[in-house]
Amino acid sequence: MAEAAIELVGINKSFGAVHANRDIHLEVPRGTIHGIVGENGAGKSTLMSILYGFYQADRGEIRVNGKPAAINTPNDAIALGIGMVHQHFMLVQNFTVLENVILGVEGGALLKSSIARARSELTRLEREYGLEVDPDAVIEELPVGLQQRVEILKALYRGAEILILDEPTGVLTPPEADHLFRILRQLKEEGKTVILITHKLHEIMAITDNVSVMRQGQMVATRKTSETNVEELAELMVGRRVLLRVEKGENRPGDFKLSVKNLTVRDSRGVTMVDDVSLDVRAGEIVGIAGVAGNGQSELIETIAGIRKAVSGTVLLDGKPIDVTGTADPGELRDRGLAHVPEDRHYVGLVLAFEEYENSILGYHDHAQYLKGPFLNIEAIRADARDKIEKYDIRPANERLKTANFSGGNQQKIVLARELEKDPGVLIVGQPTRGVDVGAIEFIHKRLIAMRDAGKAVLLVSVELDEIRSLSDRILVMFDGRIVGERDGDASEGELGLLMAGVERQEAAE
Amino acid sequence: MDYFNTLVVILDSTIRLSIPLLLACLAGLYSERAGIFDIGLEGKMLAGAFAGAAAAAVSGSAWIGLSAALLVSTFLALVHGFASITHRGNQIVSGVAINFIAAGSTIILGQAWFSQGGRTPSLGADARFTAITLPGAEALRDVPIVGYLYYELVSGHSALVYFAFAMVAFTWWVLFRTRFGLRLRAVGENPAAVDTAGVSVAWLRYRAVICTGILCGFAGTYLALAQNAGFVKDMTAGKGFIALAALIFAKWRPVPAMFACLLFGFLDALSIRMQGTPLPLVGRVPAQFFQALPYVLTVVLLAGFIGRAIPPRAGGVPYVKER
Numbered sequence: 001m002a003e004a005a006i007e008l009v010g011i012n013k014s015f016g017a018v019h020a021n022r023d024i025h026l027e028v029p030r031g032t033i034h035g036i037v038g039e040n041g042a043g044k045s046t047l048m049s050i051l052y053g054f055y056q057a058d059r060g061e062i063r064v065n066g067k068p069a070a071i072n073t074p075n076d077a078i079a080l081g082i083g084m085v086h087q088h089f090m091l092v093q094n095f096t097v098l099e100n101v102i103l104g105v106e107g108g109a110l111l112k113s114s115i116a117r118a119r120s121e122l123t124r125l126e127r128e129y130g131l132e133v134d135p136d137a138v139i140e141e142l143p144v145g146l147q148q149r150v151e152i153l154k155a156l157y158r159g160a161e162i163l164i165l166d167e168p169t170g171v172l173t174p175p176e177a178d179h180l181f182r183i184l185r186q187l188k189e190e191g192k193t194v195i196l197i198t199h200k201l202h203e204i205m206a207i208t209d210n211v212s213v214m215r216q217g218q219m220v221a222t223r224k225t226s227e228t229n230v231e232e233l234a235e236l237m238v239g240r241r242v243l244l245r246v247e248k249g250e251n252r253p254g255d256f257k258l259s260v261k262n263l264t265v266r267d268s269r270g271v272t273m274v275d276d277v278s279l280d281v282r283a284g285e286i287v288g289i290a291g292v293a294g295n296g297q298s299e300l301i302e303t304i305a306g307i308r309k310a311v312s313g314t315v316l317l318d319g320k321p322i323d324v325t326g327t328a329d330p331g332e333l334r335d336r337g338l339a340h341v342p343e344d345r346h347y348v349g350l351v352l353a354f355e356e357y358e359n360s361i362l363g364y365h366d367h368a369q370y371l372k373g374p375f376l377n378i379e380a381i382r383a384d385a386r387d388k389i390e391k392y393d394i395r396p397a398n399e400r401l402k403t404a405n406f407s408g409g410n411q412q413k414i415v416l417a418r419e420l421e422k423d424p425g426v427l428i429v430g431q432p433t434r435g436v437d438v439g440a441i442e443f444i445h446k447r448l449i450a451m452r453d454a455g456k457a458v459l460l461v462s463v464e465l466d467e468i469r470s471l472s473d474r475i476l477v478m479f480d481g482r483i484v485g486e487r488d489g490d491a492s493e494g495e496l497g498l499l500m501a502g503v504e505r506q507e508a509a510e
Numbered sequence: 511m512d513y514f515n516t517l518v519v520i521l522d523s524t525i526r527l528s529i530p531l532l533l534a535c536l537a538g539l540y541s542e543r544a545g546i547f548d549i550g551l552e553g554k555m556l557a558g559a560f561a562g563a564a565a566a567a568v569s570g571s572a573w574i575g576l577s578a579a580l581l582v583s584t585f586l587a588l589v590h591g592f593a594s595i596t597h598r599g600n601q602i603v604s605g606v607a608i609n610f611i612a613a614g615s616t617i618i619l620g621q622a623w624f625s626q627g628g629r630t631p632s633l634g635a636d637a638r639f640t641a642i643t644l645p646g647a648e649a650l651r652d653v654p655i656v657g658y659l660y661y662e663l664v665s666g667h668s669a670l671v672y673f674a675f676a677m678v679a680f681t682w683w684v685l686f687r688t689r690f691g692l693r694l695r696a697v698g699e700n701p702a703a704v705d706t707a708g709v710s711v712a713w714l715r716y717r718a719v720i721c722t723g724i725l726c727g728f729a730g731t732y733l734a735l736a737q738n739a740g741f742v743k744d745m746t747a748g749k750g751f752i753a754l755a756a757l758i759f760a761k762w763r764p765v766p767a768m769f770a771c772l773l774f775g776f777l778d779a780l781s782i783r784m785q786g787t788p789l790p791l792v793g794r795v796p797a798q799f800f801q802a803l804p805y806v807l808t809v810v811l812l813a814g815f816i817g818r819a820i821p822p823r824a825g826g827v828p829y830v831k832e833r
Contacts, residue, residue: 054706054831075708090703092696093823103696104707106689114689154707 003066005030005162005193006051006082011060013046020046022217024060028162028210033184033194035204035225038214039237039437040408044197045087047214048164052084053077064162078105083155087166089147093140097133097150098122101157118157125156129186130179145176152183162193169203173292174465174497181207199438200466201230213237238439246445249453251473254283256319257457258304258338258426263313263324265299273299274310275481281426281457286448288460288472288489292500296481297461298343301428304459305340306330307348317426334363339419343430343461349415350403357385357399360418388417393443409440416444426457433467445471465493465500518662520779525667526737528775529674530555530729530746534753535760535767536674536681537725541587543685543762544718545698545824550590550605551726552750553612558583558730560616563630563741564623566637566734575637575735580727586612587723588716595715598828609750617743628743630734639668639736668736670728677725681764694718698822701829711829729753755808758819777804 004027011024020043028034038044049055051062053071062069064080071077077084091100098118106114119135126132131149139147148168155163165184169177184194184207196208204211205225212222213236221236235241258281265274273296281287291297302308304315306328315322317338322328330340342348350359361370361381370381385399392413394406403411412432419427429448433441448471452458462468468475469489477485477499485499534551541548561582566575586608593604617628624630647665650657685691693714697704701711729749734741752774760766781800788794812819 052706073708074706078708084706086706088702090700090706092699092703094699095696099692099696100703103692103703104709106692109689111687111689111692 003030004028004063005065006195007063007066008047008051009061009063011047011050011062012058013043013050013055014058015046019217021050021057024214024219026212026219026222028193028195030065030193031188031191032209033188033196033207035208035211036195036197036214037199037201037204037211037233037237039199039439040435041437042214042237043217044214045166048084048166048195048197051077052082052164078158078160081159081161082164083158083160083162084164085148085151085155085166085168087168087170089144089151091139091147091150094138096136096138097142097153098135100139100150101135101154105158121157122153125153128190129156129183131156131183144171145173145179148172148180149183160192162195163187164195164197166197167199168196169198169200171293173501174493175501175503177203201233202466204233205230215239234438238437240439246442246449246470248449248471251285251452253285253473254455256280257283257317258459259316259319260300260304261314261316263300263303263315264311265296265303265308266311267299273481274303277313277478277481277483279459279476279483281459283425283457284452284455285473286452286458286460286471288462288468288475289478290465290468290475290496290500291461291463291478293463295478295500297478298430300478301340301343301430301459301461305338305342305428306333307340307342330363331366334422334424337425339422339424339427341415341419341427341429341432343434345411345415350411352402352404354403355400356389356394356403356406356414357382359403359414360385360388360399362418364418364422388414388421391421392417392447407437408435409437412436412444413440416447420447420451424456426459427451428459428461430461431463432460433462433464441467465496469493469496516783518659520776520783522663523779523782524772524776525663525671526775527778528771529671530733530737530749531753531756531771531774532674532768533670533677533725533729533732534750535756535771536677536764537722537729538754538757539681539762539764539767540694540718540721540725542757542825543698543822544694544715545701545822545827545829546591546594546715546719547601547826548590548605548719548722549602549751549754550586550608550612551722551729551753552746552748553605553609554583554586554723554726555730555733555750556609556616556744556746557586557612558727559734559745560612560620560630560730560741562727562731563633563734564620566633567624567631567740570634570637572637572639572735576639576727576731579731579734580724583727583730584720584723587719587726591716591719594828595712595719598830601826601828613744616741620741620743630741633735633739637735638739639670639731641666641668668732670732670736673728674732675768678764678768685764690717695822698824701824702831705829705831715829752804752808755804755812758812758821759808761819762822773807774804777807 006028008024008026011021013021024047036044050057053074053076056072062071069080098115101122102114102118108114122135131153133146133149168180172180187194198204208225210222211225213220213233215237260277260279263274263277264272267273277300289297299308303310303324307330310324312325315324317336346352370377382399389397389399394410394413432444448458460471472489475487475489475491476483477496479500479502534555538548538551558579562575562579565578566572590604590608593599594601620628620630644665647661651661685695693704693709697711697714705711733745756767756770756774759770781797781803784800785797
């Protein structure tokens with residue numbers, strides 16, 4: 001085994017009562033790609049933040065290249081050759097690429113000479129690693145894939161020998177992710193060490209040399225990637241056997257429940273986000289909409305759900321029109337049997353400062369069963385919330401707890417329980433498992449399949465291609481506001497990936 | 511020639527009236543570009559004016575007055591910084607508090623020290639920043655138009671006026687040509703990016719707040735030691751807020767800030783000039799109409815004519831690491 005670039009010995013870190021990292025031991029050999037997997041809240045990000053000097057460990061030792069290192073600030077980490085690409089990019093949106101790269105390492109009080117130096121160095125790095133990006137482009141005008149390259153360039157410009165990437169592929173299209181992996185292999189060949197944090201197990205299998213698994217703040221196992229498999233890793237992550245592939249039978253599509261015709265939606269700036277989209281969802285089928293975030297999927301489902309107004313087009317629910325260009329509102333649609341699990345549960349789906357039981361009826365609070373005259377029937381609501389908690393295995397089972405204190409997966413179950421328990425005919429679901437851990441994903445997927453089998457129409461939007469492929473009976477791909485292709489549920493990832501990147505469409509145009 | 515003379519007189523007073531706005535506006539620019547909203551410009555200016563006038567009255571020196579103004583104003587800026595950077599308090603509340611403290615304490619201290627109903631004693635020439643005549647102004651005075659403009663408009667202001675205009679260029683240079691400026695702009699947009707780049711967010715913001723304090727001190731000094739000959743209670747009369755409006759108007763950029771302040775100064779000069787003068791067709795217009803114009807203009811222009819003014823993204827939000 002090569003010498004260890006990074007060695008963590010007995011790292012401990014607590015935030016208040018939460019023991020985020022418990023006696024962590026980790027050894028990362030130099031010149032390898034090392035994966036770290038674990039569910040949300042397993043402590044991966046905390047551990048990496050400690051390594052990068054963003055937090056300080058309560059106890060434990062960090063060794064870099066065999067020597068004990070005191071890393072108290074990101075500066076210390078940078079000086080030791082550690083670079084980090086954060087999950088949420090640490091870029092100044094209205095700065096150019098160059099300005100972002102030199103921020104903090106300007107090397108002089110005046111910018112002129114630093115910028116000139118950075119420009120030539122950047123050109124060299126870009127050529128060496130295939131990281132082309134226009135140095136004078138403004139960040140907010142770059143697609144996320146390129147923004148990520150800027151983050152990598154930032155680290156390399158600071159002389160990083162050890163590169164940490166936190167969930168780097170979450171925002172990328174499959175071709176962009178492939179490009180990223182080529183860059184990472186290139187870095188490895190140059191002798192650099194890469195630590196890759198992810199929850200996507202097939203990425204681990206595809207690119208890493210070794211993999212460590214974290215669970216509930218502990219490092220539970222380290223394996224050579226060639227000697228393990230996805231099933232074993234998933235089991236290690238969750239602590240029990242999980243079904244990765246959802247089991248579902250043949251679907252029996254029935255009547256048209258939801259029909260969208262020629263729907264066009266513009267955003268507040270007047271940019272067309274949904275461009276002449278038509279689709280149908282029948283009873284007993286799940287229609288998945290695949291696409292990279294920001295290609296109009298969000299606007300599409302928000303419009304159908306009555307949150308956003310359309311410019312033109314019609315939507316029929318059970319054959320009767322919804323006034324999508326005018327007065328449609330979510331309350332009315334709910335009463336007509338259309339339920340909506342919004343993409344962003346924190347801003348749209350839940351009031352985090354409310355107690356759980358209050359959220360469990362939000363939007364249905366004017367239904368007679370929850371009222372006593374003009375007042376809320378608190379007893380009935382709490383009893384109802386307790387029912388849902390039991391049925392959906394929401395933990396902790398306490399309807400009086402503030403919603404913000406539930407984990408992402410349990411918050412999602414609260415929303416799901418609220419919408420599904422009203423037995424809607426049509427269900428619109430956005431990103432049902434974003435920020436949800438593996439165990440809860442399994443549960444949520446089973447619920448959605450059960451809805452389908454009960455003859456409901458389900459329209460699913462997700463940026464997780466795996467999710468779309470395992471749940472959908474039909475897949476529509478959205479690119480740049482349009483539906484650019486329809487495939488069966490068993491379409492290959494590569495085929496969908498090309499459609500999502502708009503490749504087919506551009507070729508046709510040429 | 512008569513209209514020309516009137517215009518020159520109005521423009522001349524435009525410059526005089528714009529200077530406190532300009533200094534306060536640049537002061538706000540440093541702070542807000544760094545992500546610290548500051549509605550306490552007014553209070554810092556007022557406290558600076560009082561401290562400057564009081565120290566100048568006692569010592570008889572304008573420079574000692576200026577030093578006192580800078581000290582007091584910077585101290586108040588640091589209080590705002592302490593509340594909003596170190597303790598992550600609400601920046602609006604802290605700013606309002608500073609305004610109240612300044613408004614109240616200047617009157618109380620003024621009455622206690624000088625017993626002139628909150629005023630400070632009238633200052634002599636040595637204790638003020640009086641008008642200076644630029645070289646060659648007298649000689650060029652009789653050259654038509656150009657020489658006349660040089661003599662009337664460019665020359666004959668206090669040193670603080672020239673300082674204020676120099677600060678516009680200096681601020682632009684600092685903001686866009688120096689490392690400090692790059693970091694300052696970055697910390698107002700995305701402090702986490704600055705933090706992960708290994709630069710202290712708090713220290714950077716404190717330095718920005720200190721710049722704000724110093725410039726507010728200059729603005730106050732100008733009011734008490736150049737425009738007037740002493741401190742009068744509430745002499746800032748909302749200038750700190752107009753400066754904030756000008757800052758938004760200029761989208762947080764130094765050169766447009768100068769033009770915005772000149773525009774507000776011009777309206778002010780016009781309103782003074784127009785008091786009691788009947789206008790053709792409409793006749794006599796109440797002075798309040800002109801006095802209200804800058805505010806009306808702010809609302810109208812901000813409501814749509816200048817496009818969206820996008821403040822620094824991290825403005826008003828205390829920086830907390832995740833969790």
